[in-house]
Amino acid sequence: MNSAIISIGDELLIGQVINTNASYLSAKLLEIGIPVEKIITLPDDEKEILNGFKSVFPKYDVTIVTGGLGPTHDDITKTCIAKYFKSKLVIDEKVLRHVRLIFKRRRMPMPETNNEQAMIPAIAAALPNTGTAPGILIDKSGKVFCALPGVPREMVHIMESSLLPYLVKKYKTRKDRRVIIHRTLHTIGISESLLYEKAGNINEIEINKKTSEVKLAFLPSNYETRLRVLVTAIDIKTAQKELNSAIEKLKSRVGKYIYSYDESPLPKAIGGILRKKKLTLSVAESCTGGLIASKITDIPGSSDYFLEGIISYSNEAKIKILDVKEETLKAYGAVSKQTAIEMAEGARKRSGADIGISTTGIAGPAGASKNKPVGLVWIGYSDKNISFAKDFYFTKDRLRNKEVMSKMALEILRRKLLSITIDN
């Protein structure tokens, strides 16, 4: 079984937009055993698009086209599909109602051009979108052709809610379909090489070479290392068994560094622990500028345990809102162990939360001094029994620093909550 992707849009050919859609689609199609064997990127040009359809559709089980479904003049994918399949464009009433509803919900008048969004080739079925452009599905001579919008969020929505289930059902009985599954575990606060030493050799994790294959990959990025376990097997039962077995081995070896077994982010893991332990949290941020609070509040229901965040960019705010002592700031400076501790204590006491965490550091590019380089951060922690702070030295890059300092503060919180030592 195989598939191909045709990505349409001048923006992809002038280097303005990176083709992340193709990567996403490739990964998803692999998961259901329909690997992508070719990706073609074409301009918003009718002749090129028609040639592309001609060269791809007859050769692959599944062809997925992305882009060019919008309401403006440069969106020509739909008319090309109609021409290629010799099928007229007709109004789909259901889509039209949906498009009208979108504008109604936003309390905005619907521009005329949006009527065209509801037209699809007569031969096709419309796949519901959250946006105005529906997906277009054509199932012909045992092959599937599907056009999806180029907007990544909408493309993902249609893929997951409509197209993937459709493909899985259609090709259920194909014997040449291999089951490929994978799981990625997330670790933080440990180097790739140390993790590699502790996790051990891939061969110790491989289990049954005859019916399946297990591959372990170390994927480092921004002070996190992901562990990807990929299993290819003859059936889903074997694949699941091998995957679980490999994950159990990793858990026993490096479990304490793993904050997520299911791609869920660190703040979700922390939210789960806080909720279970019935604890509340407040944060005081300087160099991370609200990013920790934003990460925490990304999680639905975080209002159950998150009380408040104070972004004390100025010394005055540190003193007035967080009750940091003026003498502390004078004696040690804003970026110091003492200030971090008092900020965490202040956040906790002010709000009445069980726990306070804080960051004070130098995100860069300016603000460094001889003993306090760009990338230095003091992370503070305080509960009713203990207050402490720990320093880390990260990069020269402001945005990267904000990101990794925030994550490190959350990881310190996670380890403290689970009584895991903070040093490796």
Added chain:
Amino acid sequence: MNSAIISIGDELLIGQVINTNASYLSAKLLEIGIPVEKIITLPDDEKEILNGFKSVFPKYDVTIVTGGLGPTHDDITKTCIAKYFKSKLVIDEKVLRHVRLIFKRRRMPMPETNNEQAMIPAIAAALPNTGTAPGILIDKSGKVFCALPGVPREMVHIMESSLLPYLVKKYKTRKDRRVIIHRTLHTIGISESLLYEKAGNINEIEINKKTSEVKLAFLPSNYETRLRVLVTAIDIKTAQKELNSAIEKLKSRVGKYIYSYDESPLPKAIGGILRKKKLTLSVAESCTGGLIASKITDIPGSSDYFLEGIISYSNEAKIKILDVKEETLKAYGAVSKQTAIEMAEGARKRSGADIGISTTGIAGPAGASKNKPVGLVWIGYSDKNISFAKDFYFTKDRLRNKEVMSKMALEILRRKLLSITIDN
């Protein structure tokens, strides 16, 4: 003049690696007037690669291949090139010396497999690399074929130090070489279709069809719409003139919606205005949970104008830190015009900032009531002369809501600072 890119590697087809090389190459080739008209991604498979070469090389002035030049078993690009051009692989002594030197510098023994790195087709010239795999350049029948390593850093090095200068020199006198430049303007708070209606037809922007062509594209994502103006002209002077002229027309038609003419983000535009006007800002966030503050503090030097952020998730924090009246919360609820206004006023007065902005809304998935759906946000603004709040209705998705609510709050601030009406 035109070109095509062939990207080789299984990692691109299983969704593990995003094809950033193709974007980089496209942008670079466009700059020298050799636009990319097709990108094909192929597996590490000899038959597929040879078919790819056959379908591309004869049709384009320039063909660039990336990937598959490494020393391991799955790197087969070089042997495919030799086969396609019917040219034997021979040792290039200069490359061999370079590869030996690399291992000597690393104080490592050179594995045998690396001898092969010094072999190139007899018909080709080697382009020096910092790594072990040289670029391979073939100039035949007026067309250029070039293979580059897949490692981005090495690919960029060879492109900039060898291939680009070579192409510029070779095609200097080609009369059909066009200069192509583009600029992208960013708008927010207006739908793609309404923007399209107001910006007008592309034909009204085109100016002189004989010596140049101007293309306008609408690129929507998350309530923003980018306007890309792309100009093709016979020389750079004409191109610049036409580009400026088109941008001026857009500015006069939809200028008030454009927050960026140079790809810089909204908080940077706002930071520039605040600094120029010598104004300071504080924020009070409920549903956006720190994201506005985090966006503002992403900008280096934001401490010049950003005083503090209060993330008042609880009603208590709204009352105690922001001085929101208990009666207001009781009478209208936390998500209301009145609360938004009092939060903005509170943020401003508490910190002594010139301006306060606030958000209170329902990010979802929970928290909605009959008259207050998920996606509703009240955005508050306050300065010494005026306080107001405005409501918007966004999506069902929490993270998208946080993102777009934050952007909308920043856009309201921008418009107010520039005395632009807030309703479209």
